[in-house]
Amino acid sequence: MLQVCPNGARSRAECAHLPVTADELASAALAAVAAGAEDVHLHPKDRDGHDTLEAAAVAAAVGAVRAAVPGVPVGVTTGAWATPDPEVRAAQVRAWTVLPDHASVNWHEEGAAQVAAALLERGVGIEAGVYSGTPAARRFLDWPASHRVLRVLAEVTETDPQDAVHAATRLLDALRPAATPILLHGEDDAAWPVLRLAASRGLDTRIGLEDVLHLPCGTPAPSNAALVRAARGIIRGTPPVTP
Template structure:
């Protein structure tokens, strides 16, 4: 493990308020519409968030990758919080979209930032050249990618791609997912350790998301070890004491309290942008 005794840089909290799977049947406050997402963006900003990670839905509430829908929701969030939050869209497939469709919607939407699941965009080695070309376009267009990694083996694969010159960023930001999407999934802080074990490729700018009511504990452990935090209804509906949260902003606030209780400070959107530029 690569411990960090103290970190000079502040901790960025991202809010992920909806995801592509949950509905209002899971929680009535789960935001679906642009106006609802704009509302939770403002509330999460006030609670300590520096970034919002957004999914959009079709008319039936199903997961959607659509450039116009992303432009609409981004405009609503910007009208609510201006540039005070980084707005990150997802390219997540959910088993519906092919890699070329995922990449196309990102280039059409032209977001500030996007999350990219390595296993979805590189289902096998024949996709490597296309993925490298896509990342080069993102670099030119100043769209910040964040690579989603579900296992330490994926971190090693990403490092290998970088070593072969296929990742046109010096230190691309990554998101470590602690656990997996499954009914009853609960992550624990120890789930982070394999990503930080000796011999596992290190990332300069990394973030963690987790499932269940130990979410705040997981991301606080990450913060103490040099990482950043992503919390929200996408992966968790409960406060650390096990009671239901009223909204994703409550989970941001709980994380803020936990991180600051450890003597760490929080990043704002401009600080996060600067960290990405320096990575």
């Protein structure tokens, strides 16, 4: 499965054509799905362009994207940078009026289990964000409901390509006991090398302006759809690893 992550916590200061509004996210998702994306992970924004978990913003973003790409799963973040207090974050999840298909929960953040419980109460699938270089893998695997998540987002935070590939291998080894599918991805200069590793191992992966602002050739990415097309080309041309 190839997921598109069209905006992330980035701002227009980093990328002039970053989709921010609900309509922009819908247009970006439509083009990305046409290019080969099968799932959408987005960050609803407030009027100032900052990530938010407020019900109105989530409803607008999820509703617009879902209308643009009916039948394609749509997910959102629950990152602590949007709402630092985990109790408030969980309350925001319980107040959502339009439910996404899934939401990511980062297990290195305090209150992850509390936020995850709120999502399970609402019937929202969980993407368990497990960052390299953190105790997140152990925390997640020790959570009694770890088997109930939709997938694990194995997130490689190292940006040096060689270091990132080694970190990804270590992270996958740490996640071997997980009983759910794994989506492996990297960021910035390591995004493409980690995507190639995911493709070689037959794992789910993702790409989008959240993770990287350039194409594999190094030129600036003009759109999320261009990134998805490049990722599809790599996935098609990468032979899987045989056991």
